[in-house]
Amino acid sequence: MTVPLLEIDDVTKQFGGLRAVDNTNFTLETGKLHAIIGPNGAGKTTLFNLITGTLPTTSGRIRFLGDDITDEPVHKISQRGLARTLQIKSVFGGLTVRENLWIAARSRYGVFAPFMSWRRCRKSNERADAVCEELGLMPHADQLAANLSYGDVALLEIGLALATQPKLLLLDEPICGMGPAETEKTVAKIQDLSKRIDIVIIEHDIEVVFNIADEITVMANGGVLAKGTPDEIANDPDVRTAYLGDDDDA
Amino acid sequence: MELTIALALNGIVWGLIIALIALGLSIIFGLLDIINIAHGDFFMVGTVLAWFVAETTGNYWLAFLIVPIIGFALGALIEYTVIQPIKNAAALSIVATFGLAIILQESVRATFGATPERMLPPIHDTIPMFGIEYEVYRLFAAAASIAAIGLFFLFLHRSKLGTWMRAVRFDPETATAMGIPARRIYLMTFAIGFAMASLGGVVAAPITTVYFEAGVDILPFCFMAVIIGGLGNLGGTVAAAVLLAFFEGVITSFTDPTFARIGSLCLMSLVLMIRPHGIFAGATR
Amino acid sequence: MTVQTINRAGTLLLVVFTLTAPWVLPLFVDSFWVDIYSEILIWSLLAASVNLLFGYVGLLSFGQALYFGMGMYGVAIGIAKLGFGFWGGFGFGVVLATAMAAVAGVLAVRLTWHYFAIITVVFSLIFYFLALSWKPLTGGDDGLPFGMPPLISIGDFELTLTDPDVQYFFIVLMVGACYALMGRIISSPLGRAFVTVRENDLRASLIGLNVYMIRLSAFIVSGFIAGVAGALFALFGRYASANFMFYHVSGEAVVWAIIGGVGTLFGPIVGTSLLIVLREELSHVWAHYPILVGIVVILTVIFAPKGIGGIWTSLVHRFAGANAGKGGDQ
Numbered sequence: 001m002t003v004p005l006l007e008i009d010d011v012t013k014q015f016g017g018l019r020a021v022d023n024t025n026f027t028l029e030t031g032k033l034h035a036i037i038g039p040n041g042a043g044k045t046t047l048f049n050l051i052t053g054t055l056p057t058t059s060g061r062i063r064f065l066g067d068d069i070t071d072e073p074v075h076k077i078s079q080r081g082l083a084r085t086l087q088i089k090s091v092f093g094g095l096t097v098r099e100n101l102w103i104a105a106r107s108r109y110g111v112f113a114p115f116m117s118w119r120r121c122r123k124s125n126e127r128a129d130a131v132c133e134e135l136g137l138m139p140h141a142d143q144l145a146a147n148l149s150y151g152d153v154a155l156l157e158i159g160l161a162l163a164t165q166p167k168l169l170l171l172d173e174p175i176c177g178m179g180p181a182e183t184e185k186t187v188a189k190i191q192d193l194s195k196r197i198d199i200v201i202i203e204h205d206i207e208v209v210f211n212i213a214d215e216i217t218v219m220a221n222g223g224v225l226a227k228g229t230p231d232e233i234a235n236d237p238d239v240r241t242a243y244l245g246d247d248d249d250a
Numbered sequence: 251m252e253l254t255i256a257l258a259l260n261g262i263v264w265g266l267i268i269a270l271i272a273l274g275l276s277i278i279f280g281l282l283d284i285i286n287i288a289h290g291d292f293f294m295v296g297t298v299l300a301w302f303v304a305e306t307t308g309n310y311w312l313a314f315l316i317v318p319i320i321g322f323a324l325g326a327l328i329e330y331t332v333i334q335p336i337k338n339a340a341a342l343s344i345v346a347t348f349g350l351a352i353i354l355q356e357s358v359r360a361t362f363g364a365t366p367e368r369m370l371p372p373i374h375d376t377i378p379m380f381g382i383e384y385e386v387y388r389l390f391a392a393a394a395s396i397a398a399i400g401l402f403f404l405f406l407h408r409s410k411l412g413t414w415m416r417a418v419r420f421d422p423e424t425a426t427a428m429g430i431p432a433r434r435i436y437l438m439t440f441a442i443g444f445a446m447a448s449l450g451g452v453v454a455a456p457i458t459t460v461y462f463e464a465g466v467d468i469l470p471f472c473f474m475a476v477i478i479g480g481l482g483n484l485g486g487t488v489a490a491a492v493l494l495a496f497f498e499g500v501i502t503s504f505t506d507p508t509f510a511r512i513g514s515l516c517l518m519s520l521v522l523m524i525r526p527h528g529i530f531a532g533a534t535r
Numbered sequence: 536m537t538v539q540t541i542n543r544a545g546t547l548l549l550v551v552f553t554l555t556a557p558w559v560l561p562l563f564v565d566s567f568w569v570d571i572y573s574e575i576l577i578w579s580l581l582a583a584s585v586n587l588l589f590g591y592v593g594l595l596s597f598g599q600a601l602y603f604g605m606g607m608y609g610v611a612i613g614i615a616k617l618g619f620g621f622w623g624g625f626g627f628g629v630v631l632a633t634a635m636a637a638v639a640g641v642l643a644v645r646l647t648w649h650y651f652a653i654i655t656v657v658f659s660l661i662f663y664f665l666a667l668s669w670k671p672l673t674g675g676d677d678g679l680p681f682g683m684p685p686l687i688s689i690g691d692f693e694l695t696l697t698d699p700d701v702q703y704f705f706i707v708l709m710v711g712a713c714y715a716l717m718g719r720i721i722s723s724p725l726g727r728a729f730v731t732v733r734e735n736d737l738r739a740s741l742i743g744l745n746v747y748m749i750r751l752s753a754f755i756v757s758g759f760i761a762g763v764a765g766a767l768f769a770l771f772g773r774y775a776s777a778n779f780m781f782y783h784v785s786g787e788a789v790v791w792a793i794i795g796g797v798g799t800l801f802g803p804i805v806g807t808s809l810l811i812v813l814r815e816e817l818s819h820v821w822a823h824y825p826i827l828v829g830i831v832v833i834l835t836v837i838f839a840p841k842g843i844g845g846i847w848t849s850l851v852h853r854f855a856g857a858n859a860g861k862g863g864d865q
Contacts, residue, residue, distance in 0.1 A: 052741065054740075075745045078740070078742060078743030086738070090735055090737070092730075092738065102727070106724050106728075107742050107743040111724045111749070113724045113725060114720045115719055115720075116723055117722055118723055118724050163742075283649075287786070335837040339836055341595060345793050349830070349831075356823050356829065357823075473657075508668040512661055512664045515657050516661060518657055519658065523654075
C-alpha cells in the first residue's frame with residue numbers, strides 16, 4: 001500500500017464559539033487533481049491554513065506523505081514540498097517578477113549565505129527563469145510585481161509556489177476575478193501542471209471544477225459532505241440539495 | 251517608615267496624574283495607530299502653560315480652565331497639519347512624532363528658557379494623615395485627576411462622540427460605512443489626548459519641576475502604564491499607572507529609584523513578550 | 536549612462552573624497568571639519584544599523600543606542616578596567632554589542648510593527664538606567680575616560696590614535712569595512728531574504744523562509760554595526776558615557792537614516808552628513824535650530840518618505856531613462 005499524500009485526521013479548528021472546521025476526515029492519494037468545493041464559510045480556506053501551518057489546529061492530526069506536520073512551523077512545511085497560493089493575491093510587490101521567483105527558488109538551497117552574490121546563484125537563476133518561461137511571464141520579468149495586471153499577479157502567485165519545487169500544490173481560488181481569456185489560459189496551465197505535481201484546488205467556478213478535477217470533496221459547515229469523482233458528486237442527492245441546488249438557483 | 255508612607259502616598263498621587271496622561275496616549279495609540287513619542291511633551295507643554303498663566307494672572311486656578319483648552323486647540327492643529335498627512339506612512343508615524351517632540355521641546359526652550367523652575371502650590375496647608383503631615387495640594391491633585399478620569403470615562407460611554415470613538419476604535423471600516431465621520435473622530439481623539447496630557451501638566455506643575463525636558467522623563471512611564479495595563483484596556487491603564495507609581499514610590503524609599511524604574515521596565519518587557527500574538531492582528535501591515 | 540554607472544560614479548566620488556579629506560578639506564574650510572567628518576562617518580554607521588533593520592527587513596528599531604553604548608563601554612571598560620590593549624578593547628566592545636544584540640534579538644524579533652519599536656526602546660532604557668546607577672563600573676553620568684593604548688607598537692615604531700592622521704584613517708578603514716560588509720550582505724541571498732520578509736512576511740514563510748531567523752540575523756548584524764560605531768566613538772572621544780545610551784540617541788539615528796533614505800546603502804551617510812553639518816553651521820547662528828530639524832523630519836515623512844536616497848534614485852532613473860531610452864539594467 002502506498003503512503004497517502006495527505007491525511008486529514010479528525011481535524012477541528014475552533015474560533016471562539018465557531019467551529020470553522022469540525023472533526024473533518026479525509027485522505028487524498030497521489031496522482032490525481034483534487035478539488036474542494038463548498039459554499040462560503042464551509043471551512044475550505046481555513047483547512048488550507050491548517051494544512052500549511054498558518055493557523056494552529058485546535059485538535060486532530062495532519063499528515064503529509066506519512067509525516068505528521070500538524071505542529072510544524074509554516075516554513076518547515078513548505079520545505080517538505082507543500083506549497084500554496086493565497087486567495088487574496090499577495091506577492092512581493094517591491095521586487096521584480098524575476099526577483100520574486102528567484103527568492104522562492106533559492107528557498108530550497110538555503111538563504112543563510114551572507115557572503116555570496118545572489119546574482120551568481122546559478123541553480124536558483126535557472127529555476128526562476130524556467131518558471132517565468134513556463135507561466136509566460138517572461139515579457140514582464142523585470143517589472144515590479146506591484147505594477148502587474150491582476151491576471152499576471154495570479155500567475156506569479158502560482159509561480160512563487162512552483163519555484164519552490166513542490167510535491168503538492170494547494171491552489172486557493174486561482175482564477176477568482178479573472179476574465180474569460182485569462183481563466184482559460186490559467187486552467188490549461190493547471191491541468192498541465194497536474195500531470196507532474198499533485199494539486200488540490202479550491203474553486204467556486206463549478207464548471208471549471210467538474211472539467212478538470214479527478215476527485216471532488218464537498219465541504220459544508222466545516223465538515224465533509226461528500227467525496228468522489230465528478231460524476232458521483234454530480235449525482236449525489238445530498239450534494240444536489242445542499243449545494244448544487246442552491247448554486248443553480250443563484 | 252514615615253518616609254515610606256510619604257513616598258507611597260506621593261506614588262499614588264503621581265500614578266493618578268500619569269493615568270490621566272497615559273489615557274490620552276492610549277486612545278491615540280488605539281484609534282490612530284500612532285506611537286506618540288511627543289506625548290510626554292504634551293504634558294510638559296501643560297506644565298509650562300500653567301506656569302505662564304500663574305505668572306501673568308497671578309491666579310493658578312485659571313490654568314485648570316485655560317490650559318486644557320489651549321491643549322485641545324494645539325492637539326487639533328497638530329493632528330490636522332502633521333498626523334493626517336502621515337496616515338499613508340504609518341510605519342514612520344513614530345519618526346514624525348519624534349520630530350514633533352523635538353519641535354515642542356525646542357520651542358519651549360526658546361520661549362520659557364532652559365532653567366528649570368519650581369512653583370509654589372496654590373494650597374500651602376498640610377494635613378495629618380497616616381501619622382505624617384501631608385500636603386493638601388497633593389490630595390487635591392489626586393482628586394482632580396480622579397475627577398478628570400471619571401469625566402473622560404463618562405464622556406466615552408455616555409456621549410455620542412464617545413460612542414463614535416469606541417466604534418472607530420473597534421472597527422474603523424464598518425464605522426465609516428455607517429456614516430461615522432472617522433476623520434473628525436481622529437482629530438477629536440488627538441485633541442482630547444493633548445488636552446488630557448496638558449491638564450495632567452497643570453495638576454502636576456506645582457509638585458514637580460517645570461522645564462523643557464520634563465516630558466522625556468515621563469514618557470516611558472506612560473508607555474509602561476499603557477502596555478502593562480493592556481492595550482485598549484483603559485481601565486487597566488489607570489490601574490497599572492497607580493500600582494506602578496505606588497510600588498516605585500515604596501521601593502524608592504528603600505533603595506536607588508532607578509532600580510524601581512528598571513524593575514518596571516522589565517515587567518513591561520515581560521508583558522510585551524508573553525502577550526499572545528493574536529492580539530497583534532494586523533501587526534504586519 | 537545607465538543607473539549602475541551613475542551609482543558607481545557616485546560611490547567612487549564618495550570614496551575618493553573620504554580618502555583625500557585630510558588634505559582636501561583644509562583647502563576650503565577650517566581643518567576641524569576633518570574631525571567632524573570622522574564623527575559623521577562614525578554616526579553614519581549607527582544610522583546604517585537602523586537602515587539595515589528598517590530599510591531592508593522592515594523593523595523600526597528605536598533602541599540602537601543600546602548596542603552603540605555597549606560598544607562604547609566595552610572599549611572603555613576593557614581598556615580602563617580590564618587592562619586590555621587597543622585591539623583587545625576594540626574587539627571586546629564589538630563582541631559585547633553583538634552578544635547583547637543576539638540576546639535582545641531573540642526576544643525582540645518575535646514582535647513586529649509598533650511593538651518591536653517599543654520593546655527595543657524598553658531594552659535600551661533598562662540598560663541606560665543600569666549604566667547610570669552602576670557608577671563604579673560605568674562612571675554613570677560623568678562617563679568613563681581612558682588613556683589611549685598604542686594601535687601598533689613594534690620596537691620604537693608606534694602608531695596611536697593621538698596622531699590625527701592615524702585616527703582618521705583608522706576610522707575610515709573600520710567604517711569602510713562595515714559598509715563593505717553591509718553591501719556584501721545586501722547583495723547576497725540573505726539580503727534578498729531580508730527584502731522578501733520586509734515586503735510580505737506571511738508569503739515569505741509560505742515559500743519556506745524562516746522569517747524569525749532572517750529577522751534575528753538582521754538584528755544581530757545591525758547590533759554589530761552599531762557596536763562598531765560605539766567602539767569607534769569611544770576611541771574617538773576617549774571615554775564612554777551612559778548619555779549615549781538614551782533613546783534620544785536612537786531617535787537621532789532613526790532621523791538620520793530616514794532623511795538620508797532607507798533601503799539604500801549610502802543613504803545613512805548622506806542623512807548623517809546633512810544633519811551634522813546643519814548642526815555645526817546653524818548652532819552658532821540660531822541656538823534653537825533643532826526646531827528646523829524637527830520640521831525637516833516631519834516634512835520628509837510626509838512628502839519624501841524614502842528620503843534623499845529615494846529622491847536620488849528616482850532622479851537617476853529618470854536621467855538614465857532619458858539617456859538610454861529604456862529603464863535600468865537591474
